Amino acid sequence: MKIRLILAALLLGLTVVGCRNKQSQNQYIAPAGMEYSGKDTTEIMGLVNKYVQCLNEHDYDGMVDLLHTFKDNRIYAFDETQRDSVKRGLQQIPVYAAKLYSFRLNNNVNNKICILVQLIENGDLEQEIGVSKLYLNPVYVQDKWYLTLLDLNADGVKE
Numbered sequence: 001m002k003i004r005l006i007l008a009a010l011l012l013g014l015t016v017v018g019c020r021n022k023q024s025q026n027q028y029i030a031p032a033g034m035e036y037s038g039k040d041t042t043e044i045m046g047l048v049n050k051y052v053q054c055l056n057e058h059d060y061d062g063m064v065d066l067l068h069t070f071k072d073n074r075i076y077a078f079d080e081t082q083r084d085s086v087k088r089g090l091q092q093i094p095v096y097a098a099k100l101y102s103f104r105l106n107n108n109v110n111n112k113i114c115i116l117v118q119l120i121e122n123g124d125l126e127q128e129i130g131v132s133k134l135y136l137n138p139v140y141v142q143d144k145w146y147l148t149l150l151d152l153n154a155d156g157v158k159e
Helices: 002-011 038-056 060-066 080-091
Strands: 067-071 074-077 097-105 111-118 131-141 144-149
Touching: 038 060, 038 097, 038 111, 038 131, 038 144, 060 067, 060 080, 067 131, 074 131, 097 131
Parallel strands: 067 144
Antiparallel strands: 067 074, 097 111, 111 131, 131 144
Protein backbone atom coordinates (compact mmCIF):
# COMPACT_ATOMS: atom_id res chain seq x y z
CA MET A 1 0.00 0.00 0.00
CA LYS A 2 2.79 2.45 0.90
CA ILE A 3 4.61 1.78 -2.37
CA ARG A 4 1.42 2.44 -4.33
CA LEU A 5 0.97 5.80 -2.55
CA ILE A 6 4.55 6.79 -3.29
CA LEU A 7 4.17 5.82 -6.94
CA ALA A 8 0.93 7.75 -7.22
CA ALA A 9 2.56 10.82 -5.68
CA LEU A 10 5.46 10.61 -8.11
CA LEU A 11 3.13 10.06 -11.03
CA LEU A 12 1.24 13.24 -10.31
CA GLY A 13 4.26 15.37 -9.55
CA LEU A 14 3.38 15.74 -5.90
CA THR A 15 6.17 16.78 -3.63
CA VAL A 16 6.01 15.20 -0.21
CA VAL A 17 7.01 17.67 2.46
CA GLY A 18 8.20 17.10 5.98
CA CYS A 19 5.72 19.62 7.31
CA ARG A 20 7.20 20.13 10.75
CA ASN A 21 7.63 23.84 10.02
CA LYS A 22 4.60 25.60 11.47
CA GLN A 23 5.43 28.92 9.84
CA SER A 24 3.05 29.64 6.96
CA GLN A 25 4.63 30.06 3.57
CA ASN A 26 1.52 31.30 1.78
CA GLN A 27 2.39 33.53 -1.14
CA TYR A 28 0.12 35.51 -3.40
CA ILE A 29 2.52 37.17 -5.79
CA ALA A 30 1.96 38.73 -9.19
CA PRO A 31 5.28 40.03 -10.56
CA ALA A 32 5.47 42.64 -13.28
CA GLY A 33 5.97 40.10 -16.10
CA MET A 34 2.39 40.58 -17.31
CA GLU A 35 -0.41 43.04 -16.68
CA TYR A 36 -3.13 41.25 -14.71
CA SER A 37 -6.66 42.53 -14.40
CA GLY A 38 -9.37 41.69 -11.92
CA LYS A 39 -10.87 39.51 -14.66
CA ASP A 40 -7.65 37.45 -14.83
CA THR A 41 -7.59 36.95 -11.07
CA THR A 42 -11.27 36.05 -11.00
CA GLU A 43 -10.90 33.57 -13.85
CA ILE A 44 -7.80 31.90 -12.37
CA MET A 45 -9.25 31.73 -8.86
CA GLY A 46 -12.50 30.30 -10.25
CA LEU A 47 -10.57 27.47 -11.92
CA VAL A 48 -8.39 26.83 -8.87
CA ASN A 49 -11.32 26.91 -6.45
CA LYS A 50 -13.28 24.51 -8.66
CA TYR A 51 -10.26 22.18 -8.80
CA VAL A 52 -9.86 22.23 -5.00
CA GLN A 53 -13.61 21.65 -4.58
CA CYS A 54 -13.44 18.63 -6.92
CA LEU A 55 -10.39 17.35 -5.03
CA ASN A 56 -12.19 17.68 -1.68
CA GLU A 57 -15.28 15.93 -3.10
CA HIS A 58 -13.25 13.16 -4.79
CA ASP A 59 -14.77 14.24 -8.13
CA TYR A 60 -12.00 12.82 -10.31
CA ASP A 61 -13.83 13.41 -13.58
CA GLY A 62 -14.37 17.04 -12.62
CA MET A 63 -10.70 17.45 -11.76
CA VAL A 64 -9.53 15.90 -15.02
CA ASP A 65 -12.03 18.00 -17.00
CA LEU A 66 -10.31 21.12 -15.65
CA LEU A 67 -6.81 20.02 -16.73
CA HIS A 68 -5.18 20.67 -20.08
CA THR A 69 -1.81 20.33 -21.79
CA PHE A 70 0.09 23.31 -23.20
CA LYS A 71 2.41 22.67 -26.14
CA ASP A 72 3.60 24.69 -29.14
CA ASN A 73 1.66 27.72 -27.87
CA ARG A 74 -1.59 25.76 -28.05
CA ILE A 75 -3.86 24.31 -25.41
CA TYR A 76 -5.13 20.74 -25.61
CA ALA A 77 -7.75 18.89 -23.61
CA PHE A 78 -6.52 15.57 -22.26
CA ASP A 79 -7.07 12.64 -24.60
CA GLU A 80 -8.69 9.48 -23.20
CA THR A 81 -5.33 7.88 -22.37
CA GLN A 82 -4.16 10.95 -20.43
CA ARG A 83 -7.55 11.27 -18.70
CA ASP A 84 -7.49 7.63 -17.61
CA SER A 85 -3.88 7.81 -16.42
CA VAL A 86 -4.33 10.98 -14.38
CA LYS A 87 -7.67 9.80 -13.00
CA ARG A 88 -6.21 6.44 -11.93
CA GLY A 89 -3.30 8.23 -10.25
CA LEU A 90 -5.59 10.62 -8.41
CA GLN A 91 -7.81 7.78 -7.21
CA GLN A 92 -4.78 6.11 -5.57
CA ILE A 93 -4.14 9.09 -3.31
CA PRO A 94 -6.20 9.34 -0.12
CA VAL A 95 -7.41 12.93 0.13
CA TYR A 96 -8.90 14.02 3.43
CA ALA A 97 -8.82 17.74 2.71
CA ALA A 98 -7.24 20.25 0.34
CA LYS A 99 -6.79 24.00 0.15
CA LEU A 100 -5.00 26.66 -1.83
CA TYR A 101 -1.55 27.18 -0.34
CA SER A 102 0.27 29.65 -2.60
CA PHE A 103 -0.33 31.53 -5.81
CA ARG A 104 2.39 33.01 -8.04
CA LEU A 105 1.79 34.59 -11.43
CA ASN A 106 4.77 35.37 -13.65
CA ASN A 107 3.39 35.59 -17.19
CA ASN A 108 0.93 33.92 -19.53
CA VAL A 109 2.57 30.44 -19.40
CA ASN A 110 4.86 30.33 -16.35
CA ASN A 111 2.83 30.39 -13.15
CA LYS A 112 2.68 28.31 -10.01
CA ILE A 113 -0.35 27.45 -7.92
CA CYS A 114 0.31 25.23 -4.92
CA ILE A 115 -2.49 23.20 -3.37
CA LEU A 116 -1.92 21.63 0.02
CA VAL A 117 -3.41 18.14 0.25
CA GLN A 118 -3.98 16.27 3.53
CA LEU A 119 -3.05 12.62 2.91
CA ILE A 120 -3.63 11.04 6.31
CA GLU A 121 -6.78 11.01 8.39
CA ASN A 122 -5.21 12.56 11.48
CA GLY A 123 -3.22 15.10 9.45
CA ASP A 124 -3.73 18.84 9.68
CA LEU A 125 -3.67 21.33 6.81
CA GLU A 126 -3.13 24.30 9.10
CA GLN A 127 -0.21 22.68 10.93
CA GLU A 128 1.02 21.06 7.68
CA ILE A 129 1.07 17.59 9.19
CA GLY A 130 0.56 14.60 6.89
CA VAL A 131 0.29 16.73 3.77
CA SER A 132 1.70 16.93 0.28
CA LYS A 133 1.75 19.69 -2.31
CA LEU A 134 0.18 19.56 -5.75
CA TYR A 135 1.31 22.17 -8.29
CA LEU A 136 -0.76 23.63 -11.09
CA ASN A 137 0.24 26.08 -13.81
CA PRO A 138 -2.50 28.34 -15.18
CA VAL A 139 -1.77 29.34 -18.79
CA TYR A 140 -3.37 32.09 -20.86
CA VAL A 141 -4.16 31.12 -24.45
CA GLN A 142 -6.45 32.95 -26.88
CA ASP A 143 -7.96 35.25 -24.25
CA LYS A 144 -8.75 32.46 -21.77
CA TRP A 145 -7.08 30.87 -18.74
CA TYR A 146 -6.62 27.08 -18.50
CA LEU A 147 -5.22 24.84 -15.77
CA THR A 148 -2.29 22.55 -16.48
CA LEU A 149 -0.29 20.39 -14.10
CA LEU A 150 2.99 22.13 -13.41
CA ASP A 151 5.63 20.54 -15.63
CA LEU A 152 9.10 22.07 -15.44
CA ASN A 153 9.74 20.73 -18.97
CA ALA A 154 6.65 22.38 -20.49
CA ASP A 155 6.92 25.20 -23.02
CA GLY A 156 7.79 28.50 -21.32
CA VAL A 157 8.03 27.15 -17.76
CA LYS A 158 11.05 28.21 -15.72
CA GLU A 159 11.60 27.55 -12.03
